[in-house]
Amino acid sequence: MKDNKVLLVRRAIDPGKGLWTNPGGYIxxxxxxxxxxVREVLEESGVSAMVKEVVAIRDLPRDIHNLYVAFSMEYIEGEPCPDGMEVDAAGFFSLQEIEHMNVAGFTRWLVDVAFHGKNQGLIVDQNPIVPLTGYSLFRVSTHL
Structure with missing residues (x-):
């Protein structure tokens, strides 16, 4: 989010060619x-951002089971610029602008989460009670 607008990119390749989506990719x-x-957002949009919290999870069971983890991020710097390979357009858009765009269904759901989410999501546990080197651990904040 930046200035009450959400970052979206338009897919230049399948799956979803021509659809506006949130930046993302494979680990x-x-x-x-x-x-x-952080890497995927920068690669696809030219925008630097920092992970704040996990805000949503989508479970898509099929032959190759997909689990999508959605994060809210803090804008750091950069103007949206598509990578020209996977993405052919990028920008920050208001909720009113998004209503008239060809946005993927899951992304529409995430936009709703971004604009209407009321609770803090799961945050990175910087100091777990047990050292688990190499793990990414997320938990409900203890500082509400």
Whole structure:
């Protein structure tokens, strides 16, 4: 989010060619998920952002089971610029603008979460009670 607008990118390839979606992608081997999110947002949109919290999970059971983890992020810097390979357009859009765009269904749901979510999501546990090196741990904040 930036100035009450959400970052979206338009897919230049399938799946979802021509649809506006949130930036995202696959986790590389041995890459912590929060680094994946930062990397994918930067690669697809040219925007630097920092992970704040997990706000939603989508479970898609099928032959290759997919689990999608959605994060809210804090904008750091950069103007949206598509990568020209996976994405052919990028920008920050208001809820009113999004209503008239060809937005993917899951992304519409995430936009609703972004604009209307009332609770703090799961945050990175910086100091777990047990040292679990190499893990990405997220928990409900103890500082409400």
């Amino acid at each position: 590389e081997q041995h890459e912590p998920i929060e680094q994946t999110v």
